[in-house]
Amino acid sequence: MVASKPTLQFLPARPGEPEPFPPEEQAVLDHINQKIAAALSLGQLMEFLFDAIRNLCPCDRLGLAFLEDDGRRVVAHWARAQYEPLCLKQGYSEDLSQSSLQRVLENGSPRLIHDLAGYHLEHPHSASTGLLVKEGVRSSMTCALAVDGRSVGLVFLSSCSPGSYTLHHVRLWQAIAERLSQAVEKAWSIEQLRAANQDFSEMLGFVSHELKNPVASMITDARVLAQGYLGTLEPRQVAKLERLIQKGEYLLDLVKDYLDLARMEGGELSLNSRQMDLVAEVLEPAIELVLPMLQEKQQVLERDFASAALMVEADPALLRIVLINLLGNAVKYGRPGGLIRLRARQAGDGFQMSVYNEGPGWPPEERARLFRKFSRLQAPDLRAKKGTGLGLYTAWRIVRLHGGRVEAHSEQGSWAEFSLVIPQPLGPSRVARIHGPAPSGT
Helix, strand or coil: CCCCCCCEEECCCCCCCCCCCCHHHHHHHHHHHHHHCCCCCHHHHHHHHHHHHCCCCCCCEEEEEEEECCCCEEEEEEEEECCCCCCCCCCCEEECCCCCHHHHHHHCCCEEECCHHHHHHHCCCCHHHHHHHHHCCCEEEEEEEEECCEEEEEEEEEECCCCCCCHHHHHHHHHHHHHHHHHHHHHHHHHHHHHHHHHHHHHHHHHHHHHHHHHHHHHHHHHHHHCCCCCCCCHHHHHHHHHHHHHHHHHHHHHHHHHHHHHHHCCCCCCCCEEEEHHHHHHHHHHHHHHHHHHHCCCEEEEECCCCCCEEEECHHHHHHHHHHHHHHHHHHCCCCCEEEEEEEEECCEEEEEEEEECCCCCHHHHHHCCCCCCCCCCHHHHCCCCCCCHHHHHHHHHHHCCCEEEEEEECCCEEEEEEEEECCCCCCCCCCCCCCCCCCC
């Protein structure tokens, strides 16, 4: 008479002496290891594993979960089955206290449940077991994912037949577990970073949007007071209001930069190109916006472009953002009373715009900092000016979205010039992806 298997069984983390696997199993293991090393995304890796693992052991369902809250909670992240529907889905979480999973994680001991329906009768409060039984699962093998002795998650192999898993299946799994753990943790970390970046961008956009209107309203109210519409003010009071307006405009510039960044990081920046008049829809509107700052510094603006229409294919709204950033920087960093020159013309199979200013420029070693997110030049004359380090990065991203390029040139202590070239016509093959590699310089 053969003794029946216990409902629940824990096996040693490394059971017995390793023995060679049959050639056909070793070939499958080698193929799995090669794919794991190929740096697939987490979803691709698990999809491949689900198809491959069934050549080695019973697997009607494969699930992946990660530890959260400093190891106090396990959260289902991925699952696939040969059947439908899934009752235990992505996002399901469970407290690990008083759970038999705790032993799997602490000791690396694989857990075999040979009769899941019987296990559920013994543990009626296990909600996850109830969901799996409802799906039709009747036996399971649970193994820890560990990296450098640290548990990061769990893999669940499940079968719709009772008593499906043996010591040999555990050995097969452990032959791939170490490399799989490292690949899965790396892919999971990347996904978490992406999710955190998305959450940050959404928060940034929300906060910036909520600040925009109140700050603009405060600036308008301060201007009304400074211009005497509500009564004559003393010069000292007007000067105080002017400083208040300047600080408010600085905050509004920050809000604009962060709103642009949130749009880009959130994938909301799309190209709506059309034939348009570059002079009427981009150049003159951008000049009008920066004109008050330019007049305040008594700088001279030179328009080096034809007054007639210059027809191009581009997104006028996005190009205005680019030009406002470039002109704003030219005014901010240009010397008082100096020359600002805006040039635009057809150039070969595209069109070119450039902004030149007389000012401190930058040393050659600082050039690599340009067009990088949150990066600011460290030269003392430039560092003294307040800014986010986002304007040039935003301009670079938008020009890249058009399939174009941005260049920067300078003579330290004398001048600086930024120019961009956008191909014509744009065409789908000419347009670069917005999430291209970050620039290392110009």
